[in-house]
Amino acid sequence: MSFIKRYLIPRLIQYVIVTFLGLTAIFLFPRLLPVDPIKQELVRYQTFGVYVSPEQQEQIMKTLRQLYGLEGTLWEQYLSFWGRLFKFDFGPSLSRFPTPVNKVIGMALPWTVGLLSFTTIIAWILAVIIGGIVGYYRKKWMEVFDFIIMIIRPIPYYITSLIFLILFAYIFPIFPLSGGIGIGTTLAFNLSTILNILKHAILPALTLIVVGFCWQFQSMKLITQVAKNEDHVIYAKIAGISDSKIVSNHVIRNAMLPMVTQLGLQFGTIFSGTLITEMVFAYPGIGWILYDSIMRADYNLIMGIMCISVIAVTTSILFLDLIYPLFDPRVRYR
């Protein structure tokens, strides 16, 4: 069928190529790091005061090199990387040896994905709606709102989160200072645990939403300002269609289209985007683990996480591309 030939296949090919290139880049980058995972490990023993005698050190280096699978040429390692990737096995984490990478990721990923998919989507929806409205009406109080957003947006993210923390965890101690789950609580599937988790997620989520919202709000507003001068909008206005309908049916509906693509890319920040959140809120997640693994040159873990990241992003873009025709009937025709 020519839909498959013309629409699906090219996109799938593009998807495969981009994913392939992305994964290759991910294989190569960490190996260029000036940090050596084994030496890094050794130094950690020393820094934390575990005395390692020189003889012992030599032994550790030899054993670790073997255990970490860091032998062989780059090319051999690259081939075995693909081999393992297809089995979805990234080997043991080097810095958290001998825990398998999959396990490390498995423990952290749900938190990140949970927090981020929620906040990304909420921020996006809010931005689309409010950005559309503000972009369209431009009333006085909206200008004020716009101005506030403009001021909040550039504030470095960790300052924003710190302010939230001081406000809602210190001055008004409504929310916990840190963590993803209450102290002494073990993970279980019951109402009180879920509530507990939600309570801990509110502040991080709030900051992520505020920051995400501010960014997207402004692009939505700009898109709207262009969209509201489109012929069909002016026509609807002349025809006496109420403003609220114009905003919802014409302006937001149409300006949303480029925002859909942005949403896809937004998912790309999931993995790097939570790093600072996790640092500030001591929140569980993959960001810190990734950061830490870079610092320790934990190739396997870096690759594991980044592979998931790349695959998640390309897949979500592919997905959005495939459902894009639902949003834009013109694409269906082309």
Next chain:
Amino acid sequence: MRKLIGLFYDLLKDYRFTISFIIFLFLIILAILSFFSPYNPQRTYQVPSGLPPSKNHILGTNWLGQDVFWQLTFAVKNSLTIAIVTAFFSRIIAVIVGIFAGYKGGKTDRILITVGDTTMVLPFLIILIIISMILKDWTNNFFNLGLLLAFFSWAWDARVIRSQILSLRERDFIKVAVLSGMPTMRIVRKQLLPHVLPIIFTTFINNMSWAIGMEITLAYLGLGIDPTIPTIGTMLQTAIYRQALFMGLWWWLATPIVTAILLFIALYWLSVSLSEYLDPRARFQRVGA
């Protein structure tokens, strides 16, 4: 030239442009002042530490015995340098890629856009961290850090430019240019470039604020530039890590934050007012009477 002055005069009627222009001017003056600083920005314990703003130290001094005002002048200069280098080089890449992908189409288009897409799907903050580690000595210099940031910020704008070019390509005057025997390169340079100039301009400004933001984030993580070199990011990082907030040295913390906000507002308003002004539709409407 007269036209330029006229354009400027006209832009000044937009309050956003005026305000942002004044802020910008102010920051540039700050940056220039750095050349007259009585203190070496990387030296510490030059003045008594932790003094609140006063006549001698208009923005007070920090815990490291540095005059916050004079630190700021360097920070502004350095951050702007990074931002401008980033914006400049990423624009060059974006324009070349965008125009060629859009104008040549076909294979060229697909290859360039694929490369661009690839850089977009990589978790770039992470890659940035990795690269800034790999190229440690190399990124210890504003210019190189700018180049590095540039490498990660061209793809999206290249796409925007490409789509513009795609629609321009279909317009009759390009056909006329082809019929007048113009070679591709000249068509690109003479016929297409002027049309994408407004986008280049506004994305330049947006890219600048992105670069400043990235520098701040990298500094927070202790990456990027040598932390003893003042930039808005490193100033902020030191203030935060050295407990300026709890020590009550608010001037130390507030200075980089307020400067960052001012700078972002200026850049944002500049970009908005310019893009409104340079919007081809608006522009042709204005000219064509």
Next chain:
Amino acid sequence: MSIILKTENLKAFYILKYLGEERVIKAVNGINLEIPENEIYGIAGESGCGKSTLLKVLLATLDPPLKHIDGSLYYNFDNNFIDVLRSPKEELKKFRWKFISYIPQGSMHVLNPVKKVKDTFLEFLESHVKEKDKKDYLELSIEHLRELGLSPETLEAYPHQLSGGMRQRVVIALSTLLHPQIILADEPTTALDVVAQRAVIQLLKRIQNTLQNTIIIVTHDMGIHAQITTKMAIMYAGKIVESASTKEIFKNPLHPYTKYLIQSLPHIGDKEPREGIQGSPPSLISLPPGCAFHPRCPYAQPICKSEEPTLKEVSSEHKVACFIAS
């Protein structure tokens, strides 16, 4: 025969600022019009003379940079003349579409590309009609569409799936949805081929026949005026230079410009050389002094260069603004 809409010395200019200087485009520059009920009223004139602007003003939708400068516009609403341009904006809303509707220039692009035609119809209905009457109106509009040769499938289509002529007709159908007393049609057929154009024009005519209302149609195609309008006005550089019944205009054009318009049209079966009008239309920013047409007028007299002719009645209902003709 009563007047449904009239203007008195109506002036609306585009005021633009560019490079620090102000430019005033006198697009509607002292228009006096009286449009009777139950007519198809044509306005002709060449591109850029202010026709579309005039329609925008008649519709009372003046958005910057277009500014109302002077004069008045009256709607005859239930036998009251309402000074529309001086009424509050909210009040104007109730005239829209119910009293006066509009077919914009380039209607090909006025339908929301991401919505089905049906949804646009429903939206228009919901905005103007109370909930309970909605169904009747929807039926009516389907009826309309059918009459206009549009199958119900059209309602299910997206705008881009329709041909240009089709979209134009959908927009026409939209404009007649609430049976307005006045329909303003701005070049409803440009960009259509002759067959589609014919279909659209015939449709408009039929609509007028059924509704017995007034359609003001703007086009530079004299053929169309000849085909459907009953009265018409000729516009030149923001002003009405001649107005009369259509037959009168074609039979006895008085203004030199009108004469050119009619005589320069070639006909099939007639290869006799014809000349276009010399020169080009004046810029609306800097109009020549006196009669705006004088630089191109072969009959120009000294007075034409210094004084502005006003619209004067030469015979019943035939008015012309020319020193030579009157």
Next chain:
Amino acid sequence: MEKILEVKNISKIYSVGSLFSRIRITAVDNVSFYIKPAEIFTLAGESGCGKTTLSKIILGFEEPNYGEILYEGKSTKNIDRIEFMKKVQGVFQNPFESFNPLITIEDIFFETIYNFKLATNKNEAIKIIEEKLNAVGLSFDDIHNRYPNELSGGQLQRASIARSLLTNPSILIADEPVSMVDASLRMSIINLFSKLKNQIGLSVLYITHDLATAYYVGDRIAIMFRGNIVEMGPVNKVLLYPKHPYTQLLLESIPKADPEKKWRENVTIADIEYTEYLKEGCKFAGRCSFVRDICKKEKPKEIMIDDVLVRCHLYSENKTTISA
């Protein structure tokens, strides 16, 4: 019989369609015609029938799926692009679009001269430009240092024609050159074409849907419908004695600039364009008042009646059939 440009069995297929059902439309379907030196050949037809596509193919902006274009008997594929453009130039519909709004008008004139190496220095170039501008009733001063928005549409269209004449082409492809020009200026451009034909022996492919002007200046005319030429011949035969029902409808639909002569009956048009492209037999069958069964099943063949070519089943029984 001399042919300066020959369009031979050109077909262009676009594919359009929805997510799940893509269709191919034949925008230009096996079209053949030729143009003689010093001839104004008109290509007319409703909108969307493939006229612009054809002109793009001739000018080399689109690749045809089938067929070829011959210039003086040589396939364009074998002619150097620059050489070809020297001989075949184009004029476009919208004069405002034909010039880059950000560049002075004279610039593209100098570009043409420079790229085709028509002059060795600037003065010589200005002389050539002046000459061509004079031919269209403008002077160099009119365009010197001016931007497109500073000229009127009529002036621009003349300038656009003047530019295309710079290389001394032997044929001009003019795609609806007057449809965007003011009514009062239209005639002067039309007259310009016949003047150029008579004075310098220029051929023009005049694409329009304005049959009155086609009759006024044209020598021969081809009527296109949905990608096919349905009738082709000298203007006074085709337009005065139309044979194809579609030509008849077209002629009848021209609004007569005379309030006394009004249309009689109503016409129908197709609502969704591509459905007509998909028709198997005669594509006009759905709207033809003379429609018969065969029309819906079989494509009509080309028939020559004297020097007029018709593609209609009405004429197929008693006349000689020329294979397509």
Next chain:
Amino acid sequence: QGLPAGIPRDKTLILPFLFAPLPVPGNWNLWAGWRAQNCGLHQFVTEPLWTINPDVVKGGIINALAAADPIYNSDFTKLVIKLRKGIYWSDGVEFTADDLVYTIQTVKDTEGLDYHGAMQDVKRVYAPDKYTVVVELNRPNSRFHTFFLERWGALRPMPKHIFSKVKDVLTYDFNPPVSLGPYVYVAHDPAGYWVLWKKREDWKRTVTGQLFGEPKPEYVLFINHGTPEKQNMAMLRHELDAIQGTAEQMLTMLKMSNTTRSYRDTWPYIDPRDISTRGPAFNHLVPPYNNKDVRWALALSIDVVETIISTYNGMAAMTPGLPLVVGKNFYDWYFKPLKPWLENLTLDIGGGQKFKPWDSKAPWRLLEWAKKNYKVDIDPNNEEEVRLTLGYGWWKYAPDVAEKLLIKNGFKKIGGKWYLPDGKPWKITILRGPDPTDMANIFILGVAEQWKKFGIDVVFNVTTAAATLALNGQFEVLNTGHGGFAGEPWGLHPDLYLCFNAMNSKYVRPVGEPTLGWAGRWSDPRMDKIIAELERTRWTDFPKIKKLGLEGLKVEIEEMISIPIINCPIAIVFDEYYWTNWPSPKNDYARCDNFTTWPQLKYILHQIKPTGKK
């Protein structure tokens, strides 16, 4: 808020957890790979055989699981370990010699386990009875037992009854862990930011219980709040009982809350007695730092008092020698005998001139300054108190002498800037890590400032790869954290073998290759001799150990192999809201950082007292 119902705040001690988050939350197998141990893991789960005494004043080594000192045979090839009786794992199984034998054997046999390398020396290990373990060695080693001697880390016994049933000891997660210490695991954060422990009901059957009695808190919670601001907020909310951080953080907390206090009530607040030093170290393979005169010149161009004041508000104790930490024991063992030698130490500064660099009075100058700015209650006449609080003394601030030393070596000073003998401007590149709150990184700023003042350009190479680069010798000047390899002595035992051994000439590697010894790549035949001598010296032979130590220190100091400046200060704040009786100079039962990271925590928990506040 914070604690769940059923865990009363007043019975819970909440301590910071410094190296958070846990790399693998839920994995308590501290024998395999690095685990963040200070979350309670090495405090409560394990017991060492021997440990250094948390009581710095008393000092010495405590016999923990071992009942006595190690017993070596004469040629150090056989070691007998006597074990304490009546110690039980938290699951009720008795701890016996089998556990220790199993541990040594398993570590020896399993690649990837910590101390696997060290245990290769073991020929045979067996238990002649339930409470005795005999280790036979392949080669003489008088320090073998130190692998089991806990300072910060050690090889501690595994529960045989659990590990022997496990298929793969390496990947086993030991969850939930079984303790030898007085507390047992309750719950942990899935993100690894907190771990909660509960007192064992049978705490009497632990070493702690036997030696020190009942620990006071019912629960101990280790928590990390992420950033320092959040620690502060937590303490202000009384959700954290101790904070160890930067000097600023300490001052902030003292100012912001009236229930907080530090080790001292008045300036300098800090506890100066960590067992590591801070200061720049040189790469002895890179000129001009391979030149002793240059190193001395760099030392003499530092005004130590000014440096300490500017970076730490004077709140640090100065020390002139690399492993010479500031503490009562070291004062007696090494500083006192060293003092006359220091006073007579003479440098040849060229032109026949001599210079005595030792500045015995530096701490008093610091004190003078402090008195002008702070309330101070240090008796200037009590020499020992001054030296143990503010340091032993340092080198004179003598830029003029430094100048002479440099000029003697061909350096030139033009326009206030120094040029290398080859005519190039002198630019020192200091390798350091990125963490701006790291004491070493704060302190080095002050040092750099001194050198800049002296006319040398200083730049930093700030990189997260600092550790690797240091190991590879890819640096000129290094900002040492713990003195690199050679830094930390046992502290409470005079043996300096492990410090000196790192400087063994056999470990020096060229730049680019990772060294097995000290990153600075210094070596000296005199030192090699001392090392060999120490290897032959019994661990308990204090006089000989001290004599050799003193000799080594003299060599190091004379050679100025690196410039240690301060003893790492412990900037700590305690909240007295729920718990009091934290260590103070008058109640000096432990070094303060035992409350934050050290495994000896379990031995001092009986000292703190609940306030009874709810």
